[in-house]
Amino acid sequence: MKKAEARSEVEFGQRMSIAVLGMLLLCSLSSSGCSSDAVADQTTPRADLVDIGERLGFEELERSTVLFPHDLHTEVMLERKEDCTLCHPVRPDGYLSAHFQQLEEIGDEELIDLYHDECIGCHEETMSAGKAAGPVACGECHRRQPVYVSSSQPFGFDKSLHYRHVKAADQKCEPCHHEYDEETERLVYIKGKESSCRDCHREETEENRSAFKLAAHEACIGCHREPPPEIIVEKNTAGPQLCVGCHDLQHQLAIEQIQNPPRLKRGQEDFVLVSASEADLASTKLRTVPFSHIDHEEAADTCRVCHHDTLDPCTKCHTLEGTDAGGWVTLDQAMHDKLANESCVGCHDAKKSTLACAGCHDQMEQGRLPEQDCDICHAGPLPDMLASERSRYRSIDDFRPSPADIALTFSVDEIPEKVEIGVLSHEYEPAVMPHRKIVDQLMKQIGENGLATYFHGSEDVVCQGCHHQSPIGEKPPLCENCHRPDSTGLELIETGLQGAYHRQCLGCHKSMEIKEPSDCTGCHKKRPGMVAAVASGVAR
Amino acid sequence: MSISRRRFLKSLTAAGVAMAAPRPAGAHGEFAGHPESYGVLQDITLCIGCRLCEKACNQVNHLPAPEKPFDDLSVLEKHRRTDAKTYTVVNRYDIPSYHRSPVFNKFQCNHCQEPACLSSCFVAAYTKTPEGAVVYDASVCVGCRYCLVACPFGVPTYEYREPLEPTVRKCTMCYPRLLEGELPGCVEACPQQTMLFGKREDLIAVARERIRKHPSRYVDHIYGEHEMGGTSWLYISGVPFEELGFRTDLGTTPAPKLTSGALAAVPIIIGVWPALLGGIYVMTRTKEKAAVRDKDSAVRRAIEETQAAADQARKQAAEKAKVEREKAVELAVKKALEKAAKESAEEGS
Numbered sequence: 001m002k003k004a005e006a007r008s009e010v011e012f013g014q015r016m017s018i019a020v021l022g023m024l025l026l027c028s029l030s031s032s033g034c035s036s037d038a039v040a041d042q043t044t045p046r047a048d049l050v051d052i053g054e055r056l057g058f059e060e061l062e063r064s065t066v067l068f069p070h071d072l073h074t075e076v077m078l079e080r081k082e083d084c085t086l087c088h089p090v091r092p093d094g095y096l097s098a099h100f101q102q103l104e105e106i107g108d109e110e111l112i113d114l115y116h117d118e119c120i121g122c123h124e125e126t127m128s129a130g131k132a133a134g135p136v137a138c139g140e141c142h143r144r145q146p147v148y149v150s151s152s153q154p155f156g157f158d159k160s161l162h163y164r165h166v167k168a169a170d171q172k173c174e175p176c177h178h179e180y181d182e183e184t185e186r187l188v189y190i191k192g193k194e195s196s197c198r199d200c201h202r203e204e205t206e207e208n209r210s211a212f213k214l215a216a217h218e219a220c221i222g223c224h225r226e227p228p229p230e231i232i233v234e235k236n237t238a239g240p241q242l243c244v245g246c247h248d249l250q251h252q253l254a255i256e257q258i259q260n261p262p263r264l265k266r267g268q269e270d271f272v273l274v275s276a277s278e279a280d281l282a283s284t285k286l287r288t289v290p291f292s293h294i295d296h297e298e299a300a301d302t303c304r305v306c307h308h309d310t311l312d313p314c315t316k317c318h319t320l321e322g323t324d325a326g327g328w329v330t331l332d333q334a335m336h337d338k339l340a341n342e343s344c345v346g347c348h349d350a351k352k353s354t355l356a357c358a359g360c361h362d363q364m365e366q367g368r369l370p371e372q373d374c375d376i377c378h379a380g381p382l383p384d385m386l387a388s389e390r391s392r393y394r395s396i397d398d399f400r401p402s403p404a405d406i407a408l409t410f411s412v413d414e415i416p417e418k419v420e421i422g423v424l425s426h427e428y429e430p431a432v433m434p435h436r437k438i439v440d441q442l443m444k445q446i447g448e449n450g451l452a453t454y455f456h457g458s459e460d461v462v463c464q465g466c467h468h469q470s471p472i473g474e475k476p477p478l479c480e481n482c483h484r485p486d487s488t489g490l491e492l493i494e495t496g497l498q499g500a501y502h503r504q505c506l507g508c509h510k511s512m513e514i515k516e517p518s519d520c521t522g523c524h525k526k527r528p529g530m531v532a533a534v535a536s537g538v539a540r
Numbered sequence: 541m542s543i544s545r546r547r548f549l550k551s552l553t554a555a556g557v558a559m560a561a562p563r564p565a566g567a568h569g570e571f572a573g574h575p576e577s578y579g580v581l582q583d584i585t586l587c588i589g590c591r592l593c594e595k596a597c598n599q600v601n602h603l604p605a606p607e608k609p610f611d612d613l614s615v616l617e618k619h620r621r622t623d624a625k626t627y628t629v630v631n632r633y634d635i636p637s638y639h640r641s642p643v644f645n646k647f648q649c650n651h652c653q654e655p656a657c658l659s660s661c662f663v664a665a666y667t668k669t670p671e672g673a674v675v676y677d678a679s680v681c682v683g684c685r686y687c688l689v690a691c692p693f694g695v696p697t698y699e700y701r702e703p704l705e706p707t708v709r710k711c712t713m714c715y716p717r718l719l720e721g722e723l724p725g726c727v728e729a730c731p732q733q734t735m736l737f738g739k740r741e742d743l744i745a746v747a748r749e750r751i752r753k754h755p756s757r758y759v760d761h762i763y764g765e766h767e768m769g770g771t772s773w774l775y776i777s778g779v780p781f782e783e784l785g786f787r788t789d790l791g792t793t794p795a796p797k798l799t800s801g802a803l804a805a806v807p808i809i810i811g812v813w814p815a816l817l818g819g820i821y822v823m824t825r826t827k828e829k830a831a832v833r834d835k836d837s838a839v840r841r842a843i844e845e846t847q848a849a850a851d852q853a854r855k856q857a858a859e860k861a862k863v864e865r866e867k868a869v870e871l872a873v874k875k876a877l878e879k880a881a882k883e884s885a886e887e888g889s
Contacts, residue, residue, distance in 0.1 A: 365753040499733025
C-alpha cells in the first residue's frame, strides 16, 4: 500500500514537472512574442527600401517579403567602380530599365527565379572573393522580423523645383513633357498641351504608358545619370540618383528652394470670370466669380493643388449635373466643399488657420458661407451678361478694395483706446484691454494680405472677430447682453460671461501664438489678500 | 464601516432572496439611462490647465489640503491620478504633432450610465441617481473594494491610510449640490467654461454641433456617448483620445451586461438544482427499490418452482414405486398361485 502511494507521488511529480515545463514553454513563447516587438522597435529606418514581395503579383507570399536596401547596393557598386547597368539594362532610348536585369516586366515565377539566381549568385561570388557579402540563407533576406523599416517620403515637383528644371533645360519643355502620337507611335511634344505626369501615367501600367512610379524613376534617374545634350548642366551636378536624394525627409528639406519663381506659362489667363461651362451657362442664375489665376499660382505650390492630375478647366468635369470623370462631384460641390483641399471654400478655410488669421477665424464656424453675402465671391457679371461685359474686367483689383480703402468707417477717436473689463472682478482687479492697439494690428495684417484684403474690405467686418453675431456698428452691444454673468450653462447661449471673455481672449492669443499673458496677473492684477491661480496654458 | 456582522448577514440573505427571484437574462441591456438625466460635456480643447477645478472640488467636498497649493503648476510635470484625498486631477499631455499642444485634461468619475462599480457591489453601496450621478453610501460598504477592480476607468480610490473606518472615495458629480440646484464645483469654477452641465441628450447635441462647426478642430468622436454603454461625463477632443490616456479598448457594452448572462443563471441554478437533484435521487431510490423487489420475487419464484419440481419428482417416484410394488405383489401372488396350482395338480395325479 505504501509503495503504491509513493509511486503515485512520483507520477504526480513527473506530471507536475511536465506541466511546469509546458507553462514555461508557453511563457517563453509569449515572451518571445514580446521580444519580437522589441526587435521591431530596433529596426533601422531607411528611405531606400524596395519591397520585393509587393512587386510580385501574388495574393499571398509563401515566405516573408524581402526589403531590399537599394542605396546600400548602389554604394557598393560605386565602390567597385561598376555601373548601374550591372543590375539595370539600358533601354533603346538610352534610359536605364527600372526593372532588375530585364527590359520588360516578366512573369512572377520567372522573376522569382531571376531574383534568387542573381542575388544569391552575386553574394556567393563576392563571398568567395573574400569580401563582405549579402546573405545567401533564405531567412536572412526573407526576414520574419525585418531589420529595416521604410522611412520613404512621397516626392513631388513643386513650382520651385520645376523652375530649376526649366532653367537647366534652357526653357525647353520637351525633355520632360510629351504626348503619345498614335499614328507615328512616338512620343511627341505639343506646345501648350503640357500636363502633369500623372495625367497619363497612372497608378498601374496601361497599354502604351508605364505606371507613374516606373516612368518617374526611369525618366528622372535616367536624366540625372546622363543628361541629354540639350540640358545645360555641369557634370555630376544633376539631380539625385540615390533613393534618399528624393525620398529621405532630411534630403527633401535640403533641396534648394527658389522664392517666387517665374510663372509656369501654358497659355493660361491671368484673370478669369469663373462661370459654369458654356453648355450649363444658360441654366445658372448666380453672378460669375472674379478669380485671379495669377494670384492663385503664386499661392499654390503646384498646378495639381486645384487641377488634380489634369490641367483642364474645372468645368470640363464638374458640371451642374456632375460627370463620371469628375467623380459626380457637381460644380457647386467642387467649389464649396469645406473639407476638400481643391475647392475654393476648403482651401480658403485652410488659409484661415495661418497665424495672422487664426485669432479670429479659429473661433468661427469652419467653412460657413455667409447667407446674406454670396456676392462677396459672386461679384462678376450675371451669366447672361458675361459675353458682353467680360472685356470690362481685367484684374481682381476691379473687385478688390485697395489696402488704403479698407480703413474703418469710424474715426480713430471713435475706437476706444482701452476697454476696462471689470464686471466680474472679484478675486482679481478689472482687466484692461488695449482695444485700439488690437484693432490697428488686425487692420495692418489684413492690408498685407491680398486674400484678406478682398474679404475684409467692407463695412468694418474686422470688428466681427470679437463683436460677433451682432450688427456691425459704432457701438456694438455689450458682451453681457448675451453672455450672462451668472450663467449655469443651461441658457440658450451656453457660454457665460466669464467663459466668453476667457475663451475669446485666450483662444485668440493661443491661435496667434501670442506668448503673453503667461499667467492670470498678466491681464488682471490680483486683489490684495486673494490667492491667484496661474493660467499655464496661455504661455505655451 | 459602521456595519455589524448581523446586519451584513441579513443583507446577504436579502440579496440571496432577491437573486433567487427569477429575472430574464439580459434584462440590463434594455436600460438606456435615466431619461432626462444630467451630465457634463468636457471640451478638452478649451482647458488651459489652471487647476481651479481641482481647487473648487477640494473646497466643495471639504477634502484635506493638498501637499502643494493649487496654484503650483509644477505638479503638472508628473502624470497624476485621483486618490482618497483628490476627486479630480488635471494632467498635461505634450503632443508634438498637435499644433495646439500641450493639451490639458481633467480626470474624474465618468458616472457611467450602467456603472461597473455598482454591479460589482454586493451590498448595493452604489446608486445611479436619476439625475445622472453615481453615488456611494459608505454606511453599507463592507470594504471589499471590488468596485476599485471593476471600474474600467480606475476611478474609485480607497482610504488605505484610514485605520478605523476606511471608505471608498470618488467624485459624486457634486450630487448634494445638484439637489440644491447648484452646478458641480469644478464646472462652476472653470474660467474657460471648459465643462458644460446639462441634460445628457442636449450635451450630445451640443457636442455634435461643435464638431460639425469645427471639423478640423475636433476629432469626430464624443467619448462617453457609447463607451461602456455610455457615461454621463462626455468629452470632445482635438487629438485622438488614446493620446490623452483614455481607454479606447472598452467597447460599447455596459459592464453589468458582460456578467448578466452568468449572474442571471444563478437564480435558475438555485431554484432548479434542488428539485433536479432531489428528483434524480427519488428516481434512483425508486429504481433501487423496484430492483430489490424484483430480485426477491424472482428468488421466491425460483425457490417455489424448484420446490414444486422436487415435490412432483418425489410424487412421481413414490407413485412409480407404489406401482412397481403392486406389480411385484401381483407377480408374487401370481407366482404363489401358479406354484399352489402346480402342487395341487401333482397331488391330484
